[in-house]
Amino acid sequence: MNTVEGKVTNPGWQTEVKQTARAVRRRVLAHTLENNGGYLSQACSSAEILATLYVRVMKLGPSQGPKTPRPFLGVPGRSNPNSFTGAEYNGPKAPDLDRFIFSPVHYALVLYSVLIEVGRLGPDALDQFNRDGSTLELIGAEHSPGHEVTAGSLGQAISQAGGIALARKLRGDSGRVWVFMSDGEFQEGQTWEAFAATSYHGIDNLGVYVDANGQQCDGLMESVMNVEPLASRLESFGAAVYEVDGHDPLALAAPAGESHEGKPLVVLARTDPCRDLELLRRRAPKLHYVRFKSDEERRAYEDALAQMNQ
């Protein structure tokens, strides 16, 4: 596995990442309280990864999407000229700009919150979350803000990103293709097919950030079906792999600046699914989706939110 020496050049962006990540956790917790349910642990584990991608790593143009998201106008099809893509929130498509492919779309609430904190969505956008007729769906699809592909059947986005990256190589684009994945997706056979294919075809304009939080729906991944050691498995498939602290912006951003000619890049971000919310650890090992079981528990989380806001 590769390591990168940290070089502190402009610490301002790191502060921005940390502030964004904290704001995302607050927003997701507040929303979970308001709706008595949410994908909370995903915000705890992935907030720095997504914030680092948007603030530092990805070269994106300004959002092309309206601050107040448009309602659902139908699915893509020959007879529907009105369907649109959530990728517009990641800026225009241009040869020199990067693209973002969001794979574990049950993290949608986290991504919408990141888009709000970085100014790509309006501050009230979550009012539409999981409302009938809205595109801010619980499990995002390609009309949902920040989403470019329909990835709810896990393990398909990495292959689609591979095809997009290959097409960009054929065209000679300089922009890269970034994918955000969860470690649970490495239980899907298709994920390994995709790494075999992208490394065989030398698709090196592809970079994958993995939220390695060790969690899945049934509980701890190592108790459901262990996929570790992920780093050496991915290296043996031909990827350039960096294993980093997934809550450290500098460590997260550094591999994106490293050369990985002829190989797809993987940043294996080791994360804590209860980061900045110790209270959540009481629910371990089942953290996938949080719904409060009692008023007492709910009040404890309200107190935690009040502390976060101080």
Add this chain to the structure above:
Amino acid sequence: MEFVKRAHAENLVRWAKDRPEVVVLSADLTSSCEADLFRDTYPRRFFSVGMAEQNMMSFAAGLAREGFFPYVHTFAVFICRRPFDQVAMSIAYPNLPVRLIGFLPGITTPGGATHQAIDDVALMRVIPNMTILECGDATDVQSVLDVAQAVDGPVYVRMLRGEVPRLFPRDEPMRLRRARVLSEGDDVAVLSSGICTEEVMRATQALGDRGISLRHLHISTLKPFDDPTVVEAIQAARLGVITMENHTIIGGLGSAVAELMAEAGLPKRLVRLGIKDQYAHGASRAYLMKKYGLDAAALVRAVEGLSGESLGLADEDLRAVELAPVESTSKPEDL
């Protein structure tokens, strides 16, 4: 009758010459799917992705999103069964122009149940946005790419390989949503697809000699299924309707016709010839067509069932029939 060898292989190379946006993906069945000539002629537009069909389908979707036209080549079973979710979610949901070229439909392979796509039309029909085409002869094979390419969205093609008979004139290409009318008659309407069309053609004259006239339509667009000539043929049929397909009778052409008849309120008898809700096994095509009732003799028995008379036609009478390309009786201006 003329047979054309490797009609698709040569046609694909000719057709793709001035279409640089056309790329071919293959999952270790390149020669078997007649994509080898394309690979050797345009190596930079050919991508070998190994025996990994799920990745291949989503990968093709990614290429299509960027403006390429991926022509995925593999056996029909490996398009419709293993990567069904990827075809549905990565390709069909976003209505991407991926062309899925499925070889060895139905019992055209001796490879047994694992290789025989007897359910592919049914599986593709239930996918929104999907268009389904099926080739019945060399002329269909040599013109299907133009039909597929003109579709805004994904297309599944039931393709033929190897030595393919020419049943239709070279200058009468396949048309989207248009059946070929191969014989006129008012006793029985016969709607056939793929390799079954040749079997119906073998029986048409012999049945005519016994006083039974067929209105025979060759169906090449299985979805959408809205050709008005199909309804007209059914309305005109005195004794009833027969469908004949190299596929299970559930979910394919026979089902599409049954749905159409029910919705249009056409009170006729319908006989669905095809594989009767069972798996086949590995054997020769002639043996399988006879065993599973996909040959000319099966059609004659079905006609006898509708007419209530024995026609006294032996298998040998049908096998001896020499076929020449049959011009469609449709007027060009009808198309």
